[in-house]
Amino acid sequence: MSEFPLVLLSGNGETRNHWIARDSTATGTMSTRRAARSLARMCASTSARASDSATSAASARALWRVSRDPSGRSSGRAEGRRPPGADVDAPSRRAFSNRPSDAVYGGPKPSPDRFTLRRLMQKYREGERISVVTAYDYPSAVAVDQAGIDVCLVGDSAAMVVHGHDTTLPITLDEMLSHCRAVARGASRPLLVGDLPFGSYEQSPKHAVASATLMLKEGGMDAVKLEGGSNTRVDAAKTLVDAGIAVMGHVGLTPQSISVLGGFRPQGRTLDEAMLVVERALRLQDAGCFAVVLECVPGSLAAAVTAALDVPTIGIGAGNVTSGQVLVYHDLLGFTRHPHHAKVTPKFSKQYADVGKVVDKALKQFRDEVQNGAFPGPRHSPYKMGADDAAQLARALESRGMGTAARAVEDAMERESEQD
Secondary structure, three states: OEEEEEEEEOOOOOEEEEEEEEOOOHHHHHHHHHHHHHHHHHHHHHHHHHHHHHHHHHHHHHHHOOOEOOOOOEOOOOOOOOOOOOOOOOOOOOOOOOOOOOOOOOOOOOOOOOOOHHHHHHHHHOOOOEEEEEOOOHHHHHHHHHOOOOEEEEOOOHHHHOOOOOOOOOOOHHHHHHHHHHHHHHOOOOEEEEEOOOOOOOOOHHHHHHHHHHHHHOOOOOEEEOOOOOHHHHHHHHHHHHOOOEEEEEEEOOHHHHHHHOOOOOOOOOHHHHHHHHHHHHHHHHOOOOEEEEEOOOHHHHHHHHHHOOOOEEEEOOOOOOOEEEEEHHHHHOOOOOHHHHHHOOOOOOOOOOHHHHHHHHHHHHHHHHHHOOOOOHHHOOOOOOHHHHHHHHHHHHHOOOHHHHHHHHHHHHHHHHHO
């Protein structure tokens, strides 16, 4: 009997000598086979230990890359981790724009095309105007997204424009969340800002945080907007910012306060009113608001506020000296021709299209074609039954005493053959 050495490299880098017996006899052959099987088991064990070692190292590296928030607390998300069975090439879900582009965690990064708060401030510092459109549903959000609008505001004016109310007061937080979710599904590029509706944040700063949290977590918004610059509104804005929620302020005409203002009337046309607008805008900035809407104020006052602030001002009926402008989707497109909409369309709104006229014409044409039988024609009747099947259907109906139905099948097939 003779032996030959076999050198194996273990998982920890050590070398081990294993001796295998070799014999020409039958017994020796069986021993050799047993030794070979033993060797196979040792190789498998060594490979498993090496694999476990590599896996442990990879796990350690993954744990080292666990994301952390600005306060240093672990968020519990490791870099590169995917759900079981996830397609690595599948598009990721919409990244919230308020996540900084240099985030240290390993999750999805905002698209380079996303209009983030950082890009908004960069545009403001470079003196470029900011475009904002108020939209309320998926189709309008898609159109806003494709047009390259910077900010999409989901406004509580949906109460008037979409729900047919005379004021913004009736709309609820649940209804706003429904609008927000629809817009978030349609717009992936612009910064999304959701209006906190009347009654959803006035009770206390804690109340405001609870409502705003829903707007971000369930509504898919990047930020929220609240109206007014009184002490309670400023406290709410500061609490929201401290809670990590981006806030847009709103002064001048604040539609949620029409019972105090005496209706939808311009603000800031007297010295006292003008100074109040300036002071409230400054207080909202100090509370941490990233921008302030100026609604229905004189252009000279808007110029003063814009010069006084270090954050963008978004004008709506406030002249052309603000950092940006906002209009309602339905207003700027001339979407509705109903008397109610004409009543709630503001004087300052410019109509860039007459979509309502096109819609009205199309609906009337559809009505007429249905009445005279022109619609649907052959082009819009694509589904056919074979001649044999149709004949069998007619015979089956006839055999059951449904002669009228059978003749209807025959007449329909005859018309189809003539059209072909």
